[in-house]
Structures are given as C-alpha cells and as structure tokens.
Amino acid sequence: MESDAVVRRVEQQRGFLTDLSMDLWNRPELGLAEHESSDRLREALRAEGFEVDAAIGGMPTAFVARYGDGGPTVGILGEFDALPGLSQEVAAERKPIAEGEPGHGCGHNLLGVAGVGAAIALKDAIDDGELDGSVAYFGCPAEETLVGKVFMAREGVFDDLDAALTWHPGRYNSPFMSSTLSLNSVRYEFSGESAHAAASPESGRSALDAVQLCNTGVEYMREHVPDDARVHYSIVDGGDAPNVVPANATVWYFVRAPERETVEDIQAWLDDIADSAATMTRTDVEREFLTGCHGVLPNETIGEVMSERMEGLDAIPYTDDDRAFAADLKASLSRETIDGQLADLPSDVFEEVDSHALYTEPLPAYDAGTTRSGSTDVGDVSRIVPLGQFWAATWPVGTNAHSWQAVAANGSFAAKGMVYAAKVLAGTAAELLSDPETLRAVREEFEENGGGGYETPLPESVASPPEPSD
Ligand SMILES: [Zn+2]
The missing domain is CATH 3.30.70.360 (Alpha-Beta Plaits)
Structure with missing residues (x-):
C-alpha cells in the first residue's frame, strides 16, 4: 500500500528530522521573528525540489513550499514559534538556560518539523509513481499570537487545497476532534x-x-x-x-x-x-x-483515517531512559494539573493512561462534539478547506502546554513522538491523495457542516500583521 511506503520513507528521515527539531529547540524565536527557524525549514524543502514562495501574507517568516503537478492537493500546516520567558534546560526541575528568554513551551519545533518529514516522504512517493497528486507545506508563523494563518488565509493561499492536515504535540495519540473558540x-x-x-x-x-x-x-x-x-x-x-x-x-x-x-x-x-x-x-x-x-470546524472523516493510520503503526520506540526521565518530569506536575490535562478521557481510560509516564496506545477521539476553551488560527484554515488534526504523544502524561515541563520534554522521547506524527500525517495524506471516494466523503461532510464561504475576521482597516513581539 502507498501509505505503508510513505511511512517507511518517514522512518528513513528519523535522524535528519530529530536533528532539525533540536536545532529549532536550541534557538527559540518568538512569533513573526522566527527568521532562522523559517529559513531552516524552507531550505530543507527547497533542497528536495519544492517550489518555495517566501514572505506571504505580509509576514517575512511565512512561506509555502509546493511539489507535484496537478491532481488533488493536500496541504500540511507547520508552526515553529516559541513562547516568551520559558527558557528551560532538558531537566526535571525548573532551570532556565537563559533567564527571561523564550522557550519551545508548545512544542512547535516538533510541530513544524514533523510536517516537513511528511511532505518530503510524499514528494518521494510522487516521484516514484506511487502517488498521483500534489503536496504543499505551509510554514505558518506566529500561531501563539493567532496571527499567521489568518493573514495567510486572507491572501487566499489555502484556496486551492482539497484537504489540509496538521497535528499538535500532546500527552497521547488521538484525533483532535473538538472545536475551539x-x-x-x-x-x-x-x-x-x-x-x-x-x-x-x-x-x-x-x-x-x-x-x-x-x-x-x-x-x-x-x-x-x-x-x-x-x-x-x-x-x-x-x-x-x-x-x-x-x-x-x-x-x-x-x-x-x-x-x-x-x-x-x-x-x-x-x-x-x-x-x-x-x-x-x-x-x-x-x-x-x-x-x-474562527473556531475549528472538525472533520470526522479525516479523523477516522487518522485513527486507522495510528492503529497501523508500530509502537513509539521509547527506551527505559526515556520512560525514567518522563516519570521524573511527571512527578514535578501537581495532581490538579494532571487531572486537568486528562479531563477529556472517560474514567476507565483515565486511570489506564494516568498509570504511565508516557502513553503511546492510540486512543479514539473522546473530544468529538465538544468545544475546547482555547483558540487557534488553525480554525481559519478549517473554514476554507476540510481539515484534520491530531495529538501525538511527545510529552509525559499530564504535561500542560506553555509550562517549563513542556520545554524540558524535548530530546530523545519528544523526537520519537514527532516521527510518529510525521508518519500519521504522511499516511493520512497518501490515503486522501489515492482514494477519491474518501476525499469525496471528506468534502461532503465539510459542506454539510457549513464549511466554505470563508470570511476573514480582519476588518478592512487592518492592512498588515501586528509588529513582531519583542
Ligand atoms: Zn501550540
């Protein structure tokens, strides 16, 4: 099957993707100032023959890298901005590398790099005649300030896609089926x-x-x-x-x-x-x-494909050292924090997940039909084109995003979760590109739920994105 071939193609890039994600983690950059991170991702794709359009939507760090000639097009969304004040070593106690400096507290270094791995695997499959269609990787800056995709969307860069995929670092592997505010x-x-x-x-x-x-x-x-x-x-x-x-x-x-x-x-x-x-x-x-x-418009048909892809993958190859460090990090979290982060889960699953420091079995989407009390600019893309997203286990069970623990949860085990995410992205995209019936069902669900006819939330008076944070 094509999708299995693309999974192997992701596996072959494991070392390269791990190094690239560490590179971004080592130089955390705030929204709209992610110049080096954007450069690294762009260059990785350009080197593989992608056609790159840089500085889109009025943002120097936003870009799109396209590959393929005709056929259906699947877009993959990548993010790479860090958060202020969260500088932190890979350690199980609060230890800034540089006091007051930024850190990757939402794992966007992993988020951006997994998409690059998937895009390259799909490109290789297209080259070898295993897949027909096109792939586009979107370098989306400033997610934390809810800016990047909104200004990109206003420019129409997502309009020609048949579907879009993304993911987010998290505590377990599961489709992300809730809406957002x-x-x-x-x-x-x-x-x-x-x-x-x-x-x-x-x-x-x-x-x-x-x-x-x-x-x-x-x-x-x-x-x-x-x-x-x-x-x-x-x-x-x-x-x-x-x-x-x-x-x-x-x-x-x-x-x-x-x-x-x-x-x-x-x-x-x-x-x-x-x-x-x-x-x-x-x-x-x-x-x-x-x-x-906008809030996210989820697509359950894509969610089902993602679930099947997760079921078909080997377990994430964590070592005893990975589990030991994850257990130390989990021990630094309060009971209240852990409970809050696992609140989506039914009680029987809750106990099973909570008995681990790293939980890697794929879970169904327990959040379908709910609205999460946060916001993301992924919502805007989901109103233009059918969009699927999922969580992949890169953090110890119970870790809350935007915490020093999320920054510390990097290196060996986070990179393994990221490679898993790249495989789910690539496998799902391959299936959408090669199965017109699934793609048609995805589109039908999107239209039934009111997708399309996107209107920008930006008033006409807003000519350009806000200034970069300092
Ligand atoms: Zn995030």
Whole structure:
C-alpha cells in the first residue's frame, strides 16, 4: 500500500528530522521573528525540489513550499514559534538556560518539523509513481499570537487545497476532534493630558481613569453576554508614577466565543464602552485591531483515517531512559494539573493512561462534539478547506502546554513522538491523495457542516500583521 511506503520513507528521515527539531529547540524565536527557524525549514524543502514562495501574507517568516503537478492537493500546516520567558534546560526541575528568554513551551519545533518529514516522504512517493497528486507545506508563523494563518488565509493561499492536515504535540495519540473558540484581539489606547497629580490635577486628564472605567463597563456587560463567551484583559500601559497624571494608558482585550457572530456582537459593545470611557474622562481613544480567528470546524472523516493510520503503526520506540526521565518530569506536575490535562478521557481510560509516564496506545477521539476553551488560527484554515488534526504523544502524561515541563520534554522521547506524527500525517495524506471516494466523503461532510464561504475576521482597516513581539 502507498501509505505503508510513505511511512517507511518517514522512518528513513528519523535522524535528519530529530536533528532539525533540536536545532529549532536550541534557538527559540518568538512569533513573526522566527527568521532562522523559517529559513531552516524552507531550505530543507527547497533542497528536495519544492517550489518555495517566501514572505506571504505580509509576514517575512511565512512561506509555502509546493511539489507535484496537478491532481488533488493536500496541504500540511507547520508552526515553529516559541513562547516568551520559558527558557528551560532538558531537566526535571525548573532551570532556565537563559533567564527571561523564550522557550519551545508548545512544542512547535516538533510541530513544524514533523510536517516537513511528511511532505518530503510524499514528494518521494510522487516521484516514484506511487502517488498521483500534489503536496504543499505551509510554514505558518506566529500561531501563539493567532496571527499567521489568518493573514495567510486572507491572501487566499489555502484556496486551492482539497484537504489540509496538521497535528499538535500532546500527552497521547488521538484525533483532535473538538472545536475551539473564535477570538478577537484588540487594544484600546487612551490619551489624555499629563499634570502634577498633587499640584495641578485640574489640568490633567487621566488615560488610566479611562482604562479603569472601560474595564468596569466590561464587568457590567459580562452578565449580559452568553455564558460560554470569554472576555479577558490586561493593562499593558498604566502610566509611570503616582505623582504624574497618566497621559497614556493601554488595555489589551481578548474576546472569545464558540460562534464568530457572538464575538462580533461583543466586540461592538466593547467598542461602545471604550468610546464612552473616553467621553467620561475627556480623553481620546484609538482602537488597534491586532487579529481575530474562527473556531475549528472538525472533520470526522479525516479523523477516522487518522485513527486507522495510528492503529497501523508500530509502537513509539521509547527506551527505559526515556520512560525514567518522563516519570521524573511527571512527578514535578501537581495532581490538579494532571487531572486537568486528562479531563477529556472517560474514567476507565483515565486511570489506564494516568498509570504511565508516557502513553503511546492510540486512543479514539473522546473530544468529538465538544468545544475546547482555547483558540487557534488553525480554525481559519478549517473554514476554507476540510481539515484534520491530531495529538501525538511527545510529552509525559499530564504535561500542560506553555509550562517549563513542556520545554524540558524535548530530546530523545519528544523526537520519537514527532516521527510518529510525521508518519500519521504522511499516511493520512497518501490515503486522501489515492482514494477519491474518501476525499469525496471528506468534502461532503465539510459542506454539510457549513464549511466554505470563508470570511476573514480582519476588518478592512487592518492592512498588515501586528509588529513582531519583542
Ligand atoms: Zn501550540
């Protein structure tokens, strides 16, 4: 079978993929500043004969690498951004390599590299006449800030695909069948007049007062929005000193809800509250819309193919050392954290999974029909083209993403989980390319569930992606 051949082709790249993922882990770069990581991935694909378009969607680190001539096209999404402040050694205790520096706390070094491995395996299969069709690898920057795929989608780069696949590092192997929340990310920058806060407060106009009133208004709005909506904020500039009336203050909001329409309704209310806060304090306000995204539209037909691929693979070849280190890392997690991370699982499976430090048996999708209370820009792609995603076990059981433990869970066992993920991606893509009936069923499900007719969440006034984080 073609898919078995592509699995072997992934296996042949094990050393190369492991080194590449370590290379990215060793130089963690934040969203939209992932220059070296993007270069490494792009070069790996260019060297294999992929045609690369760089700097797409107005982002220097975004790219697409295509291979093949006609036929159906499967896209593979890769991410490679790191998180601020999470620098960490491969150790079972908190030990930054460089205090305050970034770290790969969401395993996006693995995420990006597994897709490259799958894309190359598919390309080799196309070259050898085992597969007809095309493959496209998308280098998607800045997932953590929900930017990359949204700006790429607005440019139409996903429009010609028949299906898209991705995965995420996780605690066990399972299709990822839940939806996620739609989101807007918006800053309100208030400006007033500075003055001596004791000697001449009457000539000051406090931008911080405006921020406080805006947040208070939102607290009163909160009771009157749907229960499953989420509104959270952070005061990113609140003035400098108590004896200076703050002339400038900025508050940053995330608005989330399962339906995109609800996010937009709440957004309009929030805009009114910010304008009103400016009126009350005789300050001015400017709104900066940073980004927005859709919730994920899952595709169960692709999920079933992924499950079958997982069942057909050999167990991940963990060693006793891998299991011992994973057990040490798991021991550093609180019971509450572990319970939270395994909350999707039914109680009988929960106990079985929790009795291991690394759990590698494929599990069914227990999260089908649910909505996860996070957001991802994968959602936007899933509204344009049928999309399948899955979790692969790269972390000890119970590890929470964005923690130092997730950064430390790297090296030997994480790379093995990543190679497994590359095999599932390649096997699933091979099946979609070679079986028109499955591809037709995938499309039918997508259309039945309202896929297609994508509208960007970005207002027209947003000309370009936000500045890179620093
Ligand atoms: Zn992530």
